Amino acid sequence: xxxxxxxxxxxxCGLFICSRIxxxxxxxxxxxxxxxxxxxxxxxxxxxxxxxxxxLVANFCFxxxxxxxxxxxxxxxxxxxLTNGVKALLPSAMMAHGLEExxxxxMRPDDIVVATYxxxxxxxxxxxxxxxxxxxxxxxAKAATLGKRYGFLETVDVTDFGQGLQTLEKWPKHQTRxxxxxxxxxxxxxxxxxxxKGKMIVVVRNPKDNCVSFYHFHRMVKGLPxxxxxxxxxxxxxxxxxxxxxxxxxxxxxxxxxxxxKRSMYFVSYEKLKRDLKGEVRRxxxxxxxxxxxxxxxxxxxxxxxxxxxxxxxxxxxxxxxTGAFEFKASKFMRKGEVGDWKNHFTINQSKAFDEMFEERTxxxxxxxxxxxx
Ligand code: PPS
Numbered sequence: 001x002x003x004x005x006x007x008x009x010x011x012x013c014g015l016f017i018c019s020r021i022x023x024x025x026x027x028x029x030x031x032x033x034x035x036x037x038x039x040x041x042x043x044x045x046x047x048x049x050x051x052x053x054x055x056l057v058a059n060f061c062f063x064x065x066x067x068x069x070x071x072x073x074x075x076x077x078x079x080x081x082l083t084n085g086v087k088a089l090l091p092s093a094m095m096a097h098g099l100e101e102x103x104x105x106x107m108r109p110d111d112i113v114v115a116t117y118x119x120x121x122x123x124x125x126x127x128x129x130x131x132x133x134x135x136x137x138x139x140x141a142k143a144a145t146l147g148k149r150y151g152f153l154e155t156v157d158v159t160d161f162g163q164g165l166q167t168l169e170k171w172p173k174h175q176t177r178x179x180x181x182x183x184x185x186x187x188x189x190x191x192x193x194x195x196x197k198g199k200m201i202v203v204v205r206n207p208k209d210n211c212v213s214f215y216h217f218h219r220m221v222k223g224l225p226x227x228x229x230x231x232x233x234x235x236x237x238x239x240x241x242x243x244x245x246x247x248x249x250x251x252x253x254x255x256x257x258x259x260x261x262k263r264s265m266y267f268v269s270y271e272k273l274k275r276d277l278k279g280e281v282r283r284x285x286x287x288x289x290x291x292x293x294x295x296x297x298x299x300x301x302x303x304x305x306x307x308x309x310x311x312x313x314x315x316x317x318x319x320x321x322x323t324g325a326f327e328f329k330a331s332k333f334m335r336k337g338e339v340g341d342w343k344n345h346f347t348i349n350q351s352k353a354f355d356e357m358f359e360e361r362t363x364x365x366x367x368x369x370x371x372x373x374x
Contacts, residue, residue: 010040050097051165055156062160067324071222077243086186091224091243098156101165105153105189111198112288113179114150115188117250118243119213120205121270123333126150126180127315128304129201132285133176136296138303145314146180153181153188160323182244185253196264199288202254205270206369207247208342208354211237215345216331223325230345238357248361255367271339271370277301310334339373 014036045053061067077089080096084103090096114129116122126146134140141149147162151171155164171177181188191197205213211234218227224243227233240246258267266287273280278301285292292300302308309315310332317333320326326333346354 006043007040010036010043049101051101051156054094054097055158055164055166058156058158062158062323071325073222074225076225077241082187084186084190088184088187089241089243089245095154098154098165099183099187102153102183102187103190105165105168105191107189107191107197108177109198111177111179113153113181113192113198113200114203115181115183115185115200115254116203117205117210117247118182119210119217121203121273122180122182123315123317124270124273124304124309125201125203125268126178127309128281128284128300129288130178131300131303132281132288132290132292133178135290136292136299136303138299141303142312142314145319147319150178150180153179154183161320161325184245184250185257187244196261199264199266200261201266201268201284201287202258203268203270203273204251204254204367204369206339206342206371207237207358208346208351208371209270209339210247212342212345213335214242216335217333220327220331220333221325222327231350234346234350234354238354251367252362252365255365269369271374274339275374277304306334306337310337339370342371 014032017032045056048056074092077091078093078096079087079089080093080099081087082096082099082103088096088099090099112129112133114122114125116125123146126149127141130146130149131138131141145162151163151165151168153165153168155161157164157166168177168179185193192200214237215227215230215233218224218233228236236242237247240249244250255267258265266284268280268284278297281297281300281304282292285297303312313319315334317326318328321328321333342351
């Protein structure tokens with residue numbers, strides 16, 4: 001309201017000044033007009049939230065073809081402390097503004113959240129869940145990218161990439177919101193941390209394959225820090241110096257919350273999806289309270305194989321690659337989609353050291369992982 005009032009005042013001031021000057025004073029008129037526009041724009045921008053300002057700048061850069069301005073690789077992950085006292089490791093310090101808004105984000109009772117440590121099978125689960133909730137409408141799924149069907153909670157809206165927090169805030173009231181997040185549980189909206197809201201599906205992946213996939217993702221994504229050599233990356237992964245932190249902390253916290261919220265949460269591993277995709281689609285549709293026919297379950301399982309999703313432009317991120325943000329020459333988004341690819345990366349010594357560290361750090365866990373293909 002205050003903004004509209006200011007614009008209104010500025011408009012009348014401008015009009016008044018213009019009515020006082022002579023026709024010969026053209027230059028003066030132009031200067032006043034430009035100044036009014038600049039001041040109004042500055043006032044408007046000042047009233048915005050930092051994340052909305054970020055969106056504005058990012059979209060502006062894209063429109064002008066200045067993609068490189070917002071796609072510079074940060075040197076390393078940035079550690080920030082949020083107002084709730086939680087420390088977070090972020091790809092960039094700028095993201096901290098967004099996370100403050102995420103904490104305040106209002107949940108809705110019919111929200112569906114797909115939460116994962118990055119590279120655990122998010123995209124796969126997103127497609128499965130969306131299809132279950134949309135009567136296995138594979139045609140509709142192919143017509144819009146996942147970026148347009150989901151909101152990515154910790155990101156801002158940038159037209160060329162997809163929908164972030166702002167789209168989720170504006171999502172039509174009568175429609176289910178599909179939300180994707182890689183945030184650790186402690187950074188989720190306060191409302192969701194305090195009690196269950198809507199439904200949440202968590203996917204986890206064995207850490208060796210997860211690390212390999214994340215390594216290639218870092219090679220591909222221009223907005224993430226340089227991964228360095230495989231060995232350097234593995235060291236950082238084990239130390240938890242990753243965007244959004246340690247795999248161990250992330251997975252163990254979600255597993256702990258799952259023990260308390262089994263009615264509103266579904267917990268599954270990448271390896272289990274791989275082993276029994278159709279069975280998982282069936283179980284997930286029960287969890288999501290959707291009655292699907294066997295034909296629909298079949299159709300979803302067919303549509304969601306690695307072969308099918310890697311050819312599908314709505315799920316394989318070719319749209320983002322076209323913006324230059326993903327460099328497919330370095331690695332594809334749909335890279336291998338296998339269990340056990342870690343064997344092509346870990347040396348015998350690295351594997352032994354990792355296993356020892358894994359044993360030690362997970363000795364109290366009831367959650368078990370599969371490292372070998374079925
Ligand atoms: S992201 O960027 O965090 O959202 O990535 P995410 O989707 O979590 O993980 C990408 C990895 O999942 C693999 N993937 C699949 N595997 C099997 N079947 C299907 N349908 C499928 N879809 C995606 C994808 O290939 C990445 O794993 P890697 O090991 O790198 O191939």
